[in-house]
Amino acid sequence: MELHEIRYFLAVCRTLNFTRAAEQCHVSQPALTRAIQKIEGELGGLLFSRERGNTHLTELGRLMQPHLEEVMARTQAARDTAFRFLRLESAHLRLGVMCTISPMRFVGFLNRFRADHPGIELTLSESVPPRLAESLVRGEIDVAVMAQPGAYDDGLRAEPLYRERFVLACPTGHPFERRNIVAMRDMDGQIYLQRVNCEFRDQLRERCEAAGAHIVRSYRSEREDWIQTMVAAGMGVCFIPEFSATHPGLVLRRVEEPEVTREICVVTVAGRRWSAPLASFVTAIRRYQWPTADSGDLARRADGTAASPAAEG
Numbered sequence: 001m002e003l004h005e006i007r008y009f010l011a012v013c014r015t016l017n018f019t020r021a022a023e024q025c026h027v028s029q030p031a032l033t034r035a036i037q038k039i040e041g042e043l044g045g046l047l048f049s050r051e052r053g054n055t056h057l058t059e060l061g062r063l064m065q066p067h068l069e070e071v072m073a074r075t076q077a078a079r080d081t082a083f084r085f086l087r088l089e090s091a092h093l094r095l096g097v098m099c100t101i102s103p104m105r106f107v108g109f110l111n112r113f114r115a116d117h118p119g120i121e122l123t124l125s126e127s128v129p130p131r132l133a134e135s136l137v138r139g140e141i142d143v144a145v146m147a148q149p150g151a152y153d154d155g156l157r158a159e160p161l162y163r164e165r166f167v168l169a170c171p172t173g174h175p176f177e178r179r180n181i182v183a184m185r186d187m188d189g190q191i192y193l194q195r196v197n198c199e200f201r202d203q204l205r206e207r208c209e210a211a212g213a214h215i216v217r218s219y220r221s222e223r224e225d226w227i228q229t230m231v232a233a234g235m236g237v238c239f240i241p242e243f244s245a246t247h248p249g250l251v252l253r254r255v256e257e258p259e260v261t262r263e264i265c266v267v268t269v270a271g272r273r274w275s276a277p278l279a280s281f282v283t284a285i286r287r288y289q290w291p292t293a294d295s296g297d298l299a300r301r302a303d304g305t306a307a308s309p310a311a312e313g
Helices: 003-015 017-027 029-043 061-086 103-116 129-138 200-211 224-232 275-288 295-302
Strands: 046-050 054-057 093-100 118-128 143-146 156-171 182-183 190-197 216-221 236-239 250-256 260-268
Touching: 003 017, 003 029, 003 061, 017 029, 046 224, 093 129, 093 275, 103 118, 103 275, 118 129, 118 275, 129 143, 129 156, 129 260, 143 275, 156 224, 156 275, 190 224, 190 236, 216 224, 224 236, 224 250, 260 275
Parallel strands: 093 118, 093 143, 182 250, 190 216
Antiparallel strands: 046 054, 143 260, 156 236, 156 250, 156 260
């Protein structure tokens, strides 16, 4: 049976009058009568008993009324939910973020987005680029913020947001602390702590080898905080993105000859239609003015005087 037929049935239940029910439903009485007869044919029995001046529900009609009222109530609830979703009053968005992107970098944007779109509930999940790409294709997340050394798959659409340099992190008192810039060749013989989730780890190793620097690998970890804590404890050095949240006691120095950068992108599935929340998110992140960093920022952070997250907004 069709929803409009159920609506006609419930109108007759309320009025117990086919003429008034037809008027309320804005249809002719014959059309309403045919709809009721069609439902009766599908259910196999009469829903109403029509006598002169006395229309009332049959036993089957009374049995069916609460079930069909529930159908209409659920239908209306679905419509209300869709309406709120499209108006961004009650919407959900699943965002995947590359695990090597510092949350400090995104506080300003997320604060701004929440203020402009209070009805969108954002769920963040963290992973490495290959898994984020897979989750996008499978529909497990709606959008991702990530970077990778090579080109993205044809099925993905990547739009650049900002560039980020890799810098060297070393402990206080390390010889690199007295320098403003560290060349790749200077890494020769350094004890290196490897960040397992760094998507550029192979490229950084190749740049070191090309410069004639042979590093000594010591510890590997998926945990950024563990690696940084070990660096601060004097157990070695590592490359980290310049906008990373840094552990107290780290000294950050620019890396040149050559400089290594990564491009942070907002990534969606090519050709897939965007929901209203996703369209709002992509528009907002495109327009956001991402703050830049310079050597002065690295010096301040090395002194433990990093800018607050609010300043990045």
